[in-house]
Amino acid sequence: MGPLIPNGIIGGGWDFVIAILLGVAFGFILEASGFSSSRNITGVFYGYNFVVLRVFFTALIVAMVGLMYFDYFGWLDLSKIFILPTYVTPMIFGGVVMGLGFILGGFCPGTSFTAIAIGKLDALLFTIGLYIGIFIFSLGYPLIEGFYNSGNLGNVTLTDVTGIPAAWFALAFTVVALAAFWGTMIIEKRVRKNMKEYKF
Amino acid sequence: MKNTMDNQPKYINPYLGGVLLGLLIIATVFITGRGLGASGAIKSSVVTTANTISPEGTKENAYMGQFVSDDHSPMYTWLVFESLGVFLGGLLSGIIFGRVKKFRTDHGPKITSRKRLIFALIGGALFGIGSQFGRGCTSGAALSGSATFALGGVIVMFSIFGTGYILAYFFRKLWI
Amino acid sequence: MNRNYIFLTILMIVLAVGTLMLKPAKQLKQIEPETLLKEIVQPTRYISTDEVAKRLIQGDPSLLLVDVRSEAEFEKYSLPRSLNIPTEKLMADDNLSYFGVPGTKVVFVSNDDIKADQTWVLTKRLGFNSTYVMKGGLNCWMETIIDPVEPSPDAEETEFKTYSFRKGAQMYFTGAQVDDFNDSKVEVQVRRKEKTSVASGGC
Known part of the structure; x- marks a missing residue:
């Protein structure tokens, strides 16, 4: 049955209406979980607020496990969905640069949009920064084109690379995430004792 | 009720948020065949600005040129509409929980x-x-x-x- | 609070472990030999050339003609709006994604029935529904649509009706170059029957 739009069950005209609706749900969840504050987000790196880890990894394992069941019941053909292409070295480099940007800026793109919506100036500056960054990248592209396209493995999944069935990865991520949830609960309690001015 | 709303931002339980977000990803993949995104919208607006200022320069740029098309604006992409939704969703949540200031x-x-x-x-x-x-x-x-x-x-x-x-x-x- | 979290943790682990059990069930999903045999025996998979011509003229969007001959043959002559997937390449690339789309009828076309029929059996074996075979293939197409035979004067009225439809279809598919047709580049082998055959005759 699914995916609905690539299979032609929902017409192309509905594409953008659906995009806005899914976006509204995404933005609502991010804001309601507290991602509209950079201090809540960076708390994950200093141990005083693990909301990022909780929301992110809960979403990840729910989606992973859920997609497996959708595939099994025939609602969704996992072989037809878009798989992010893998470019090993550029992606590691990109991740490192994003990690640095994350710790300096305190947002990621999606969360900054919701933070602007409730009036955070730092989020506005972060988004302007994003814009500038992508502009710089585009201008400098001829110089880095070779690196940008290096290490291309194509649209591969973990199963394609390792030969281990996806279910094992879903289970491994679930176990690690659940262990992290319990572990961080203890860490958070200890760190928060020493922090007086931060509002939770 | 002395300013308690101001001092105590009320967030939903992070695990509830995570489950909802996970279900949203499943729904997105189920409907569109691909996941959510955000940075793509900024890229589209960069290309749009560049295309407005200097159409030739943008087409010649090996990176931005691939996102320019003659039949519609580079803003007319799935991720731009989705990101607009993200903004509106944030605003909606902010209004409901009293965080828009x-x-x-x-x-x-x-x-x-x-x-x-x-x-x-x-x-x-x-x-x-x-x-x-x-x-x-x-x-x-x-x-x-x-x-x-x-x-x-x-x-x-x-x-x-x-x-x-x-x-x-x-x-x-x-x-x- | 903590008790709820313990419950949720266990639930999540059970669900994740459950995914491990899913895989084997999926691999067994294939059509039963008995079912396949029943489908092969029945003639319902055949679509006549007249029907194909009618749908092409009407521009039926649910019709997908798939030409299973080789690329070289396909380039020499092919039906309008048909897609070339040689039988050898059926499993290659993303070719299988054309089949099993809801609301679409896939009709296989080859020179005669045989290659199209073989491809049809393969797609049935792969579990696709709504695949069909153009009865008689392109040879029959040539005889009935491109070069229809006028029925004898004492034939039944329905035969004349069929004939007039075929004449119209001939005009539609060959255009103004009806006369040029025989000496043009079209090189599909046509096994012509005796002139005495009636228009309604099957291939």
Whole structure:
């Protein structure tokens, strides 16, 4: 049955209406979980607020496990969905640069949009920064084109690379995430004792 | 009721938020065949601006040229509409939970607002550059990519959070 | 609070472990030999050339003609709006994604029935529904649509009706170059029957 739009069950005209609706749900969840504050987000790196880890990894394992069941019941053909292409070295480099940007800026793109919506100036500056960054990248592209396209493995999944069935990865991520949830609960309690001015 | 709403931001349970977000990813993949994203919308607006200022230059640029099409504006993409929705969704939640207020800046106790804004700008620029190399940001590559078991998504996820933890110590003055 | 979290943790682990059990069930999903045999025996998979011509003229969007001959043959002559997937390449690339789309009828076309029929059996074996075979293939197409035979004067009225439809279809598919047709580049082998055959005759 699914995916609905690539299979032609929902017409192309509905594409953008659906995009806005899914976006509204995404933005609502991010804001309601507290991602509209950079201090809540960076708390994950200093141990005083693990909301990022909780929301992110809960979403990840729910989606992973859920997609497996959708595939099994025939609602969704996992072989037809878009798989992010893998470019090993550029992606590691990109991740490192994003990690640095994350710790300096305190947002990621999606969360900054919701933070602007409730009036955070730092989020506005972060988004302007994003814009500038992508502009710089585009201008400098001829110089880095070779690196940008290096290490291309194509649209591969973990199963394609390792030969281990996806279910094992879903289970491994679930176990690690659940262990992290319990572990961080203890860490958070200890760190928060020493922090007086931060509002939770 | 003495300003309790102002001092205590009411957030939903993070695990509830996570489950909802996970279901949303499933719904998105089920409907569109691909995941959520955010940085793609900024890329579209960069291309649009460049295309308005200098159409020839944009077409010649090997990177931006591939996103320019003659039949519609570069803004007319799925991710731009989705990101517009993200903004509206944030606004909706902010109104419901009473968090929409006048412009303000979050910053750690040891730095000024001004310094925070400068770092936000630098951080944003770095994130923008990194998201192009990573083929997506935290939502597009790390979250949706990993959820669909893409190798690239897992690589991006571990490099973002790994770097964050390694560098956190050096930038602790910004936040705690 | 903590008790709820313990419950949720266990639930999540059970669900995740459950995914491990899913895989084997999926691999067994294939059509039963008995079912396949029943489908092969029945003639319902055949669509006549007249029907194909009618749908092509009407521009039926649900019709997908798939030409299973080789690329070289396909380039020499092919039906309008048909897609070339040689039988050898059925499993290659993303070719299988054309089949099993809801609301679409896939009709296989070859020179005669045989290659199209073989491809049809393969797609049935792969579990696709709504695949069909153009009865008589392109040879029959040539005889009935491109070069229809006028029925004898004492034939039944329905035969004349069929004939007039075929004449119209001939005009539609060959255009103004009806006369040029025989000496043009079209090189599909046509096994012509005796002139005495009636228009309604099957291939």
